[in-house]
Amino acid sequence: MVRLDTLIAIALEGGREVMAVYGTDFSAGTKSDASPVTDADLRSERVILERLRAAAPEVTIVAEEAMAAGRVPAEAETLFLVDPLDGTKEFVNRNGDFTVNIALVEAGVPVAGVVYAPAIGALWAGSRGKGAFRAAVEDHVPGTLQPIHTRAAPEALIAVGSRSHGSAETEAWLSRFSVERFVSRGSSLKFCLLASGEADIYPRLGRTMEWDTAAGDAVLRAAGGLVTTLDGAPLVYNKRGQASDVDFANPHFVAYGDPALAAL
Structure with a gap:
């Protein structure tokens, strides 16, 4: 399996591209499904796909903007699922609630994933059998990964x-x-x-x-x-x-x- 730290590094690169656009006077277009798209989506996806192909050339990649453009990969049991800018509406509204998402899926199960929120300066990552982690991020450089776990449900x-x-x-x-x-x-x-x-x-x-x-x-x-x-x-x-x-x-x-x- 692709190492989790590799996926983290790639997500951080995607986030760097997102924030390079966030700080500009960008405009948003509209895709065929009426959802917004910006240069940040495209720039982030471009670098993520390049890095994933270099790290794991044998793994199929299904990425949002490529799919929107009609580039549908052949069927495969193992694949990466990529959203280069999840929450484009939040990005356009400049409220910080957007993320870069990369997941590895095997036999229909998401076995590893990274969620990077570059405007908030936080990253979450996890993989099957290894646990889940959170790290603070400054200038796209993560701090120490701290283990996290869900809690037992309270009454309310x-x-x-x-x-x-x-x-x-x-x-x-x-x-x-x-x-x-x-x-x-x-x-x-x-x-x-x-x-x-x-x-x-x-x-x-x-x-x-x-x-x-x-x-x-x-x-x-x-x-x-x-x-x-x-x-x-x-x-x-x-x-x-x-x-x-x-x-x-x-x-x-x-x-x-x-x-x-x-x-x-």
């Missing part, structure tokens, strides 16, 4: 949800739990709050793609958490030929810090 939960994609349906689904507080965050940061024991549950009853979630999912699983579909099945990746949606689209899902919550 902290729920997290999308800053840009909240819904009444999500509120209704959460009503089955005692929720002390709801925290709105952008991008993959929601998974990271669960992984570090700062929150407990994240329901997503809206559209996402695999590159949006795989890195955060990998970190959360490595930290002791769980991500399932609404019927309780584990969320799987590398989904092609779906009758109900396009390739790599996710169904609605719920991320749990404490897996025991999934049985409630």
Whole structure:
């Protein structure tokens, strides 16, 4: 398996490209799905793909902007899922809640992932069998990786949800739990709050793609958490030929810090 420190180094390079654009008077275009795209997305993806191909030329790469441009790779059991700028809306709004996401998927399972939030100066990483970690980052140089773990669910939960994609349906689904507080965050940061024991549950009853979630999912699983579909099945990746949606689209899902919550 590709070393986690290699994925961290590549994510940091992508974040450097993102922040080079963030500090300018940039403009945003619109893709065919009406989502925004900026030069930061393209620059970050370009350097990430170059570095991943050099580090692991045998591994297929599925990357958001390449897919948007119609560059669909051949099917493979093992692949990287790359979102070079997750939370482009947050980037455009300059609120800091955006990340660089890189995940390694094997047989449908995200086994390693890195989430880098360059504007916040924080990075989360995790891999199967090795655990999950967080590090402070200054000038794209990480400090010491500190182990993190999910927490046992308290009686009153902290729920997290999308800053840009909240819904009444999500509120209704959460009503089955005692929720002390709801925290709105952008991008993959929601998974990271669960992984570090700062929150407990994240329901997503809206559209996402695999590159949006795989890195955060990998970190959360490595930290002791769980991500399932609404019927309780584990969320799987590398989904092609779906009758109900396009390739790599996710169904609605719920991320749990404490897996025991999934049985409630």
